[in-house]
Amino acid sequence: MSDNVDVKQDDCLNVLLIGSGGREHALALKLSQSRKLKKLFVIPGNPGIGEIAECFSVDIMGNKEIVDFAKQHSIDLVVVGPEDPLANGIADALQENNIKVFGPNKLAAQFEASKVFARDFMKKHDLPSVKFESFTEFHDAKKYIESKGAPIVVKVEGLAAGKGVCVAQTKDQALEFAEDCLIRGRFGGSGSKVIVEECLFGEEASYLTFVDGKDFVPMVYSQDHKHACEGDTGPNTGGMGCYSPAPILESFEGELEEKIMKPFLQGIKEEGIEYKGVLYVGLMKTKEGLKILEFNVRFGDPETQVILPRMKSDLIEVMLAVADGTLSRKRIEWSGEHAMCVVLASKGYPGSYEKGKVITGLDDVNGVQVIHAGTKEDSGSILTNGGRVLNVVALAESLPEAASKAYDEIRKINWNGVWYRKDIGFKELERLKRKCL
Ligand code: AMP
Ligand code: GLY
Numbered sequence: 001m002s003d004n005v006d007v008k009q010d011d012c013l014n015v016l017l018i019g020s021g022g023r024e025h026a027l028a029l030k031l032s033q034s035r036k037l038k039k040l041f042v043i044p045g046n047p048g049i050g051e052i053a054e055c056f057s058v059d060i061m062g063n064k065e066i067v068d069f070a071k072q073h074s075i076d077l078v079v080v081g082p083e084d085p086l087a088n089g090i091a092d093a094l095q096e097n098n099i100k101v102f103g104p105n106k107l108a109a110q111f112e113a114s115k116v117f118a119r120d121f122m123k124k125h126d127l128p129s130v131k132f133e134s135f136t137e138f139h140d141a142k143k144y145i146e147s148k149g150a151p152i153v154v155k156v157e158g159l160a161a162g163k164g165v166c167v168a169q170t171k172d173q174a175l176e177f178a179e180d181c182l183i184r185g186r187f188g189g190s191g192s193k194v195i196v197e198e199c200l201f202g203e204e205a206s207y208l209t210f211v212d213g214k215d216f217v218p219m220v221y222s223q224d225h226k227h228a229c230e231g232d233t234g235p236n237t238g239g240m241g242c243y244s245p246a247p248i249l250e251s252f253e254g255e256l257e258e259k260i261m262k263p264f265l266q267g268i269k270e271e272g273i274e275y276k277g278v279l280y281v282g283l284m285k286t287k288e289g290l291k292i293l294e295f296n297v298r299f300g301d302p303e304t305q306v307i308l309p310r311m312k313s314d315l316i317e318v319m320l321a322v323a324d325g326t327l328s329r330k331r332i333e334w335s336g337e338h339a340m341c342v343v344l345a346s347k348g349y350p351g352s353y354e355k356g357k358v359i360t361g362l363d364d365v366n367g368v369q370v371i372h373a374g375t376k377e378d379s380g381s382i383l384t385n386g387g388r389v390l391n392v393v394a395l396a397e398s399l400p401e402a403a404s405k406a407y408d409e410i411r412k413i414n415w416n417g418v419w420y421r422k423d424i425g426f427k428e429l430e431r432l433k434r435k436c437l
Pocket of ligand 1: 198226236293294
């Protein structure tokens, strides 16, 4: 709630946040610090979010239910966290009812919901992309994979919570994954089409920007760690940890604007796509320069957990500027601090895992943010309720300090089966060490 006398109560907003993960807990924390906030409502939320906002059980895929809820509670702005409700047209449904929304409409959400839509757009508007083909028939995919050889990347066309990608080191791995999708139906409708693309090599980074349809304002750079195991090995996950700033992108500021954002904005104008919200560009720094791995149409998870604590500007004011198309008049201020987020996960994740383990030590943690991602409350205890369960976020004057602060506190948290990567930020930490030698 605001304690700033400059903002009249009449100018304050009832905000509804949709989602229940670590990203949404980080968003809820930032929104609750806004001088423009009257009251924060969240559907469905989680126990961590429940400490700072009122949570309600409403189906996040039920557009009508959400519109009804927003009307009932005089909601002034809806902030959509995950991609599924956006791809399901929640922004369109809210706009049709004159309710302001932060997040792109159904057509614009195709940038994430359809890999073919995204790659076709990149090709047409000359954004830095890769060679690709798409297939609905296994025998066609097989012919293509056999002609190209490995390494090669096979992806499901639709949404798959970060798990629908196979970076195949051999032809057999690629064929097995394509067969899983196209013949065995492993990803259901999302995998009834696959995209087969050139395999890129290099370091990844996340570039998130606010977009109001005509203009963009970048957020601070961050780097996620998508692999499950130390040294960026093992299966792909939704993200095991993150840090910001990510100096790897710093020398590319001009290129990001000229080669990605300007053609993106020109492209959506030509295609008549209205894009308002966050554009998340997943990048790889290759020998040939920056290449786009993917677009996401929402904040990253766990990128948000390291970006928002560094944001000094008022998040609601920025989101209103996005919704109103007045972003060009906005300057966003960031702190120079370093943020690190380490994801604590359930044994078995990103494969199958058990839920309902009692988490201990949460009250012993000091000086860091403990973000809830997959938790639930039962008779006063906090239990695990997902693959990615908690995030520990530390802020400090340097990356090494942020890392030691985060890992010192993580040791106090426990449950049967807890695990986390011990090397978040390792590439940048190694570069810093080499600089000191
Ligand atoms: P996506 O969901 O498309 O971002 O893919 C998830 C992860 O798969 C990325 O973060 C990369 O680690 C990897 N990946 C995706 N596309 C490629 C590619 N063309 N070459 C190499 N790795 C890729
Ligand atoms: N951290 C990866 C994602 O949000 O998609």
